[in-house]
Amino acid sequence: MFDPRNQLNPGKIATPAADIPLLKIDQVPTRGQTDRKIPVQVWENYQEAVHCNGNGLCYNWNPNDAMCPSWKATRERTHSPKGRASLMREWLKQLSDRGINPLDESQKVKHASFVLGLPGRISNTLKKRRGEYDFSHQVNESMQACLACKSCVGQCPIKVDVPEFRAKFLELYYGRYLRPVKDYFVGSLETLLPWLAKAPWLYNTLMKPQWVQKLMARYVGMVDSPLLTGISLHQAAKKLSIPYASLETIAKLSADEKSRAVILVQDAFTSYFETQVVIDILTALKKLNFVPLLAPFKPNGKALHVHGFLNAFAKAADVNATYLNGLASAKIPMIGVDPAMTLTYRFEYKKILGDTAPQVLLIQEWLAKQSVHLQQFSSKIKADEFTLLAHCTEKTNALSSIKEWQQIFSALGNKLSVVETGCCGMSGTFGHEAANLETSKTIFALSWQKIVQNPANANRLTATGYSCRSQVKRFEKRELPHPLQILLRQLSE
Ligand code: SF4
Numbered sequence: 001m002f003d004p005r006n007q008l009n010p011g012k013i014a015t016p017a018a019d020i021p022l023l024k025i026d027q028v029p030t031r032g033q034t035d036r037k038i039p040v041q042v043w044e045n046y047q048e049a050v051h052c053n054g055n056g057l058c059y060n061w062n063p064n065d066a067m068c069p070s071w072k073a074t075r076e077r078t079h080s081p082k083g084r085a086s087l088m089r090e091w092l093k094q095l096s097d098r099g100i101n102p103l104d105e106s107q108k109v110k111h112a113s114f115v116l117g118l119p120g121r122i123s124n125t126l127k128k129r130r131g132e133y134d135f136s137h138q139v140n141e142s143m144q145a146c147l148a149c150k151s152c153v154g155q156c157p158i159k160v161d162v163p164e165f166r167a168k169f170l171e172l173y174y175g176r177y178l179r180p181v182k183d184y185f186v187g188s189l190e191t192l193l194p195w196l197a198k199a200p201w202l203y204n205t206l207m208k209p210q211w212v213q214k215l216m217a218r219y220v221g222m223v224d225s226p227l228l229t230g231i232s233l234h235q236a237a238k239k240l241s242i243p244y245a246s247l248e249t250i251a252k253l254s255a256d257e258k259s260r261a262v263i264l265v266q267d268a269f270t271s272y273f274e275t276q277v278v279i280d281i282l283t284a285l286k287k288l289n290f291v292p293l294l295a296p297f298k299p300n301g302k303a304l305h306v307h308g309f310l311n312a313f314a315k316a317a318d319v320n321a322t323y324l325n326g327l328a329s330a331k332i333p334m335i336g337v338d339p340a341m342t343l344t345y346r347f348e349y350k351k352i353l354g355d356t357a358p359q360v361l362l363i364q365e366w367l368a369k370q371s372v373h374l375q376q377f378s379s380k381i382k383a384d385e386f387t388l389l390a391h392c393t394e395k396t397n398a399l400s401s402i403k404e405w406q407q408i409f410s411a412l413g414n415k416l417s418v419v420e421t422g423c424c425g426m427s428g429t430f431g432h433e434a435a436n437l438e439t440s441k442t443i444f445a446l447s448w449q450k451i452v453q454n455p456a457n458a459n460r461l462t463a464t465g466y467s468c469r470s471q472v473k474r475f476e477k478r479e480l481p482h483p484l485q486i487l488l489r490q491l492s493e
């Protein structure tokens with residue numbers, strides 16, 4: 001029997017039983033007929049979902065390709081970019097069938113009082129627990145399994161952007177239902193960290209015990225939460241004579257110093273959970289005869305965007321952009337440490353701020369342009385061979401930036417190979433969410449684990465992403481250096 005489950009163009013080519021009629025080609029409803037029910041204005045505002053043409057390129061099976069880790073880990077079509085785009089179109093259609101405009105709803109959610117909306121959210125959540133049907137729950141289930149890694153954005157030929165429409169969906173979904181506690185924990189982390197870092201011993205003492213980790217997993221929904229390093233970046237920068245970036249400190253630089261100056265824009269994860277990486281990057285830049293300045297920490301807001309706190313994200317982006325744009329008037333390049341956090345400035349920020357989004361480069365995008373300057377140090381180091389494990393968001397959305405690391409290493413006489421990898425399975429805080437732990441482990445085992453465990457790679461690997469390094473640390477108990485930490489080691493030998 002050809003097509004016994006009636007899966008291939010159901011009813012169009014063959015039917016599994018004689019009593020199921022074969023439809024004429026023009027009797028089968030087309031996608032356009034249902035999509036047309038979505039109002040034009042809504043269509044335009046959700047174009048990152050509705051333009052999926054269904055070509056299926058995102059059903060990628062190569063474990064060493066970044067495209068859609070959630071699809072690879074589950075093999076469930078609803079956990080692929082195409083599946084998520086289809087669910088969104090159906091959701092938008094169902095909303096329009098009920099006369100609900102998601103754009104108006106988004107405005108209402110943004111301006112609603114948290115407290116006054118609580119009774120409605122509690123009531124809806126109780127109905128959900130009683131099993132009352134809402135198609136949104138199916139959409140939510142699919143969105144929760146998305147890592148927001150942005151590989152679809154870079155690799156889909158139509159640029160279907162799941163993290164963008166996922167954030168819009170979550171904003172509306174949690175306007176009607178109660179949010180899990182973990183969302184508030186993750187969303188507020190960037191704001192809380194500078195305060196927690198004032199007494200790192202207190203935070204670490206509270207978080208370290210096994211029984212606290214168990215309570216966190218059960219009641220907050222977070223596992224293996226990282227501990228604060230307890231290292232003061234402020235003190236370390238002072239010791240290195242690296243000033244905070246401000247128009248006043250920049251004005252004190254000589255013309256020569258200004259020509260070698262670069263501003264390092266902090267992100268919460270590396271500054272508080274991997275402080276030594278930031279210090280080593282600053283030290284390496286000094287040893288390479290640049291003049292680094294440190295931008296005071298301001299929340300970037302990426303975690304808020306990922307979880308659909310779009311109003312709070314817009315506010316954080318506005319404050320941060322105003323500050324960074326003020327510094328930009330000094331015409332000194334700005335670079336960010338973590339690729340995913342840095343690329344937020346050119347994607348998520350750009351979507352809401354347009355041309356006023358601050359220009360923050362990936363380290364390698366700036367450093368590769370200094371190749372001639374770097375070459376003078378090549379005779380001072382013992383060249384070697386290394387292997388780069390790049391971050392998914394970076395290699396799929398800033399393609400040339402991987403080659404730029406190779407140019408930098410080559411300018412210093414080193415050889416840097418790039419190993420093809422899939423996702424590491426961490427992606428921000430995805431892997432730290434208790435509900436995602438098994439998926440995160442599965443994704444890590446698909447690609448990264450074998451590469452990290454390969455004895456031929458011992459002491460050669462370097463990783464650009466904070467998430468990737470922390471995933472290797474928790475599953476393999478190994479610390480992979482950032483590429484600039486390797487160069488610092490060479491410059492210090
Ligand atoms: S690759 Fe993009 S356009 Fe093609 S099916 Fe997947 S999401 Fe849709």
Ligand code: SF4
Pocket residue numbers: 067068069070071079080081084145146147148149150151152153162163
């Ligand atoms: S963001 Fe990543 S996990 Fe989510 S749909 Fe896109 S590729 Fe898949």
